[in-house]
Amino acid sequence: MTLFTGCQKDDELGQKPEGTLGHEHINKGDFILSNGAMITDESKVIYGAFGGLDADIQFSEKLSLVTKTNIYYHANSDLAKTKFFVGLGLKYSILKNQAQ
Numbered sequence: 175m176t177l178f179t180g181c182q183k184d185d186e187l188g189q190k191p192e193g194t195l196g197h198e199h200i201n202k203g204d205f206i207l208s209n210g211a212m213i214t215d216e217s218k219v220i221y222g223a224f225g226g227l228d229a230d231i232q233f234s235e236k237l238s239l240v241t242k243t244n245i246y247y248h249a250n251s252d253l254a255k256t257k258f259f260v261g262l263g264l265k266y267s268i269l270k271n272q273a274q
Contacts, residue, residue, distance in 0.1 A: 192224045198251055215252045222248035222255075236267045 232238040242261040
């Protein structure tokens with residue numbers, strides 16, 4: 175879903191809420207760690223929610239700054255209930271606007 179469109183027609187900010195479903199596999203099935211500690215949890219199916227925020231801000235016709243922020247929440251995970259990811263980059267479009 176687009177939240178904002180800037181002065182230039184290709185500036186954009188969008189969000190995307192979704193659900194997640196996966197399998198949490200702990201330590202490749204080994205229940206004893208190298209230091210002798212034991213893992214008491216078992217591998218299992220996990221579920222939760224995912225949310226993201228993406229931005230694409232154009233500097234010129236072919237160059238733009240892109241950002242991506244994602245957060246995952248797994249309600250029944252024993253390892254990490256919340257995971258947060260952030261990305262930043264430059265996008266150079268070599269084929270943009272050649273048809274015009």
